[in-house]
Amino acid sequence: DIQMTQSPSSLSASVGDRVTITCRTSLNIATSLNWYQQKPGKAPKLLIYSASNMPSGVPLRFSGSGSGTHFTLTINNLQPEDFATFYCQQSFAFPRTFGQGTKVDI
Amino acid sequence: QVQLVESGGGVVQPGRSLRLSCAASESTFRNYAMHWVRQPPGRGLEWVATISYDGRKTHSADSVTGRLNVLRDHAKNTLFLQLNSLRPDDTAIYYCAQNVWFGEVGNEDAFDNWGQGTLVTVSS
Numbered sequence: 001d002i003q004m005t006q007s008p009s010s011l012s013a014s015v016g017d018r019v020t021i022t023c024r025t026s027l028n029i030a031t032s033l034n035w036y037q038q039k040p041g042k043a044p045k046l047l048i049y050s051a052s053n054m055p056s057g058v059p060l061r062f063s064g065s066g067s068g069t070h071f072t073l074t075i076n077n078l079q080p081e082d083f084a085t086f087y088c089q090q091s092f093a094f095p096r097t098f099g100q101g102t103k104v105d106i
Numbered sequence: 107q108v109q110l111v112e113s114g115g116g117v118v119q120p121g122r123s124l125r126l127s128c129a130a131s132e133s134t135f136r137n138y139a140m141h142w143v144r145q146p147p148g149r150g151l152e153w154v155a156t157i158s159y160d161g162r163k164t165h166s167a168d169s170v171t172g173r174l175n176v177l178r179d180h181a182k183n184t185l186f187l188q189l190n191s192l193r194p195d196d197t198a199i200y201y202c203a204q205n206v207w208f209g210e211v212g213n214e215d216a217f218d219n220w221g222q223g224t225l226v227t228v229s230s
Contacts (some may be wrong), residue, residue: 001168029213030213032213032214034216034217036151036217038151043201043220043221043222043223044143044151044201044217044220045220046206046216046217046218049206049214049216049218050214050216055206055218087150087151089151089153089216089217091212091213091214091215091216092213093213094156094165095153095165095166095167095168096141096153096156096215097153098150098151098152098153099150100150101150101151
């Protein structure tokens with residue numbers, strides 16, 4: 001199985017900050033990496049797919065980059081509604097695997 | 107966007123079986139691979155299974171392989187997950203999700219459109 005390691009596991013930030021979350025994989029997965037945001041009591045939401053692509057409706061302050069084994073999710077100008085837990089996930093191979101999550105709080 | 111509504115969760119005794127449903131609001135459902143993802147209370151996300159758009163291929167996590175059956179009924183626009191020999195560590199919220207792309211399963215898949223989830227509690 002492809003192991004996913006997110007860092008940090010949690011962070012505290014303020015409105016207006018720039019936040020960067022890292023995801024490392026145990027194998028080269030090219031760009032088969034997705035990011036999700038989950039708020040308490042809600043289903044996850046797809047933020048970034050294929051490492052750097054955004055579904056329609058995702059604010060432009062979110063961006064993803066990386067390839068191979070090292071990926072980042074960046075949130076510019078953090079907004080109050082962005083406080084949540086973020087997960088990376090690989091679709092390079094089965095079984096699909098998730099990172100352990102990064103909780104972003106105030 | 108297709109709305110997905112899961113149902114069938116509840117409290118189940120260990121060793122019993124459970125069938126979850128995921129009803130889609132539109133027939134475009136039939137063009138997309140579908141996924142099941144679960145989340146134990148207070149914990150992270152775990153992929154459970156994927157079924158191809160035509161239902162011919164399924165993939166599942168090792169933790170459920172041999173105990174799981176995933177199928178889809180295009181006449182009813184519904185996805186099903188049957189999990190047998192339930193164990194306490196199957197306790198989780200179960201989500202269905204639509205693939206971001208239509209067509210075949212591939213390495214550009216992502217879990218795009220999610221249902222609200224249904225809670226399964228395995229306990230005696």
